[in-house]
Amino acid sequence: MSAAPLPPRTMTVPEFRATKERGDKLAVVTAYDYTSARLTDEAGVDAILVGDSLGMVVQGHPTSLPVTLHDMIYHTRCVVRGARRALVVADLPFLTYQVSPRQAVRSAGRLMKEAGAHAVKLEGGVRMAGTIRAVVAAGIPVMGHVGLTPQSVHQFGGFKVQRDEAQLLADIRAVEVAGAFAVVVESVPADIGARLTQSVSIPTVGIGAGAGCDAQVLVFHDMMGLFTDFKPKFVKRYVDLGSQIRTAVETYCREVRDGSFPGPEHSFR
Ligand code: KIV
DSSP: OOOOOOOSSOOOHHHHHHHHHHTOOEEEEEOOSHHHHHHHHHTTOSEEEEOTTHHHHTTOOSSSTTOOHHHHHHHHHHHHHHOSSSEEEEEOOTTSSSSOHHHHHHHHHHHHHTTOOSEEEOOOSGGGHHHHHHHHHTTOOEEEEEESOGGGHHHHTSSOOOOOHHHHHHHHHHHHHHTOSEEEEESOOHHHHHHHHHTOSSOEEEESSOTTSSEEEEOHHHHTTOOOSOOOTTOOOSOOHHHHHHHHHHHHHHHHHHTOSSOGGGSOO
8 A cells, every 4th residue: 555645735834724723633843954854854744843952852961951043043954955845943942032022033033034944933821922922023923832841941840741721721822812823732731732722723733732732743853762861751752763773883883893894885896
């Protein structure tokens, strides 16, 4: 049996938003470079998030806090070159938008203008509503992010499941009213994730927020088994590339050392 054909369209912000009315489920992954963007785009994801999670899975930091706007511009450029049809959303990193709405518009503008992102994502609900409004007013589509917002990890005292439903509801509604076209909901109980999804007209993109969300997002290195420092409960490893890479490199080292690589087929006459 052949694989299902890819949808023949390029994903856009209005299309992403409109999928909610049709009840379509959307698949989103993170990517940080050309090759992973190309592969995930060809596999048919609806959107690629250039997440500041790259601080952990690419740069090796314990949190996303050290990621700079320069880092995000660099990685977003790489991803944009590999994405032919998926929507590319770039994260605004810590302290590039919290200072003022003006700062947010400038930083978001750089991700669009210098890196080629189609939209930006920023963390925070009620307290970020004015900032979302300012960025949207500049013509820049915004994806919100509520629940566990990793840039506030120290305020939460760790990467903890968020259970204050009244606060979550106020946050997600504030994000919607401010003009975001979609919103990530991270680390909330599944029943709350479903109720949050029903309470807004924009698509919810869940990560650890249950099956009731309109879309799901996973971090590329988590789902591929490449990042093994820790594994949140919500991560499904679809393949164990980490083990496969280790085995491949061990074989390579052995073949180089015993002289069986390179063989004649890899050598010029
Ligand atoms: O940075 C990131 O990858 C994210 C997702 C986990 C939603 O924000």
